[in-house]
Amino acid sequence: MHWIDWVITVVPVLFVLGIALYCRKYVRGVVDYLAAGRVAGRYVISVGDMQAGLAVISLIALCETEYQAGMALGLWSKVTIPISIFLSLTGYCLYRFRQTKCLSIGQFLEVRYNRPLRIIAAVIRTTAEMMTNAIGPAVAARFFIYILGLPHIVNIFGWQVTSYALIMVIVLTMAMIVIWPAGRISLLVTDVIQGLMSYPIFVIFTVFVLSEISWSLDVAPVMLDRVPGESFLNPMDIDKLRDFNLFALIVTIIGSILNRAAWIGNDTSGAGRTAHEQKMAGVLGAWRNGFASLMLTLMALFMVTIMLAGRFAGEAKVIRTNLVNKVVEEIVESPQLKGKIKQDIAVIPEERHTIGVDKPYSHTDNPDTPYLNSVHNNLKDTPEGNTVFQKFRTLYFQMMAPMVLREKLPVGVMGLLVLLMVMLMLSTDDSRIFNSSSTLLQDVVMPLRKNPFTPKQHLAWLRGMSVAVCVFFLVVSLFFSQMDYIAMFISIMCSLWLGAAGPIMIGGLYTRFGTTTGAFCALVFGSGSALSGLFLQRSWSGYVYPWLLSSGNAKYVSMLFDTVNSLCSPYIVWEMNEIKFPINSYEIYFISMMFGLGAYIIGSMITYRKPFNIDRMLHRGKYCDGESSVVATPWSWKNVYGKLIGIDSQYTKGDKIIAWSVFYFSIVYQFLLSFVCVVIWNAISPWPASWWSMYFYINIIVVGL
Structure with a gap:
């Protein structure tokens, strides 16, 4: 320099x-x-x-x-907009965790x-x-x-x-x-x-x-x-993309909901002077x-x-x-x-x-x-x-x-x-x-x-x-x-915790039936399956694949992969490879989340004895300790939309303007106009390539500026 x-x-x-x-x-x-x-x-x-x-x-x-x-998957990722906005505006998980007054997870x-x-x-x-x-x-x-x-x-x-x-x-x-x-x-x-x-x-x-x-x-x-099938710009022509494809997007959406509270309690999630300030941030x-x-x-x-x-x-x-x-x-x-x-x-x-x-x-x-x-x-x-x-x-x-x-x-x-x-x-x-x-x-x-x-x-x-x-x-x-793309590496490493974290945290914050046994089951099956996937990824080319060849088991594993391919192709394609483990990190992450969720529910149902006192944990009702609480307001045609996006009695006029501006830009423009209408239009009359070029130029450059 x-x-x-x-x-x-x-x-x-x-x-x-x-x-x-x-x-x-x-x-x-x-x-x-x-x-x-x-x-x-x-x-x-x-x-x-x-x-x-x-x-x-x-x-x-x-x-x-x-x-x-490329950018083509960006259109389909807009389906996450209403989810993320709804989670932010309602304070999903974050608000409840703040009410527990716990300093750490x-x-x-x-x-x-x-x-x-x-x-x-x-x-x-x-x-x-x-x-x-x-x-x-x-x-x-x-x-x-x-x-x-x-x-x-x-x-x-x-x-x-x-x-x-x-x-x-x-x-x-x-x-x-x-x-x-x-x-x-x-x-x-x-x-x-x-x-x-x-x-x-x-x-x-x-x-x-x-x-x-x-x-x-x-x-x-x-x-x-x-x-x-591999277009970088046409979202209707991406079915042959392998690692960063529609299935990866689906896994990301599921993870964003299920693991909303997985990392809560660190960063600034406990630094706000009130739960409302944290939510508005x-x-x-x-x-x-x-x-x-x-x-x-x-x-x-x-x-x-x-x-x-x-x-x-x-x-x-x-x-x-x-x-x-x-x-x-x-x-x-x-x-x-x-x-x-x-x-x-x-x-x-x-x-x-x-x-x-x-x-x-x-x-x-x-x-x-x-x-x-x-x-x-x-x-x-x-x-x-x-x-x-x-x-x-x-x-x-x-x-x-x-x-x-x-x-x-x-x-x-x-x-x-x-x-x-x-x-x-x-x-x-x-x-x-x-x-x-x-x-x-x-x-x-x-x-x-x-x-x-x-x-x-x-x-x-x-x-x-x-x-x-x-x-x-x-x-x-x-x-x-x-030894993988960064997004893949982060996915597989985080799944060691995220495979179990979702049901443990959401079950703890929102349910009365979740038990300690259910939480331990989620750790064993959710985190355990992620650990197994990590081991196979890192030892595949050096140990696992050579062993499969020498033992004669490679053909049986290949047959299993072919069966999965016949059911899930082209979005999930598991092919025998001497260099890289066929199941990618997003797929391992998905498997671990499903194992963890199922284990939590089954383990909790088997050992459930009496409902957990969630009011005491959240300091509400007769356990309220004096901190400002939300005043319940009845539903009406006048406030139904505000309630749906989380507006309550603590919102000032300025807060409402901010919340509604985010709602209209994200939901009305980005989701309804830029996604729903575009998908319907293309289902009826597919766009030519030049139209997709203009679409992404407007949405990325013009709107971004």
């Missing part, structure tokens, strides 16, 4: 770290450290949540998804079930959370290595140190600087400051991308140049997140266009060659093999592809195919060749975005983008470290102690546990390889 870019990056980051240190003066007790004293307002929470929800890993995951499946589990479940569930949840979140700093570290062009090995006072490990240490140290002084207070304040800094960068980068590529000349032709987030989503989407489209559009073929050849060489330097140990791969890659010709004349691209035949085939041919006969190739393919698609940005961004814009990525990394990593450390202490360590902590000891343990989680993140990032 140019020195101007370094100044643009470093100065604001130092300012944010200084603010974090200054926040220490506001910590007066454990509640301040854990939940910001529960005095945060809706605007602070909504901006902080936006920044904490964005991450480098979010960008890379979106780029991977767009590069593999573990405290709730002990109140609703018992202490052993609290401890076991906390261990499973935190392990899944930490394993998932540990790849965040790892992906960010590699992003900076690739976008800055850093060598994989650096010499520090005669010691050979990997840049990856060095940047990981720097990343985690910065996160601890934010966490250590004031916990949730410093997290919330720095997230808000970084969020306010990010908005101008979103605007600048959006202008840059729109000036570099044309929607009609570049983006739309590339997205439409796909074989039948979620409603405001629907507006504040819009432009951030536009910027990330444009970045992904920018990468796809540069790598696939004909007029950028020369630059794409350079990017692919440099990308392969960079990844090979990192994961291939043999110098001779590295040289052979680089030599073979160098002679691959520039892709000359004329849209409308040449055969359209497909998942198996595209400009990346010769590069992937060349590397696989060199690796397949080496020890653990298939496993190494899985790592290569994962890093190849992950690091494509930073290599494109390195090639295309000018001075100034590069500095702003790196600053944005540092802030996104910092705001996400520090929150996740803090969440894991507080959960471990509150729900594992404290229930095992005979004597409670003093406030001073409690704060010291919280800080110490954060350091321990940082060390865990570092160790996992160094020794645990991610």
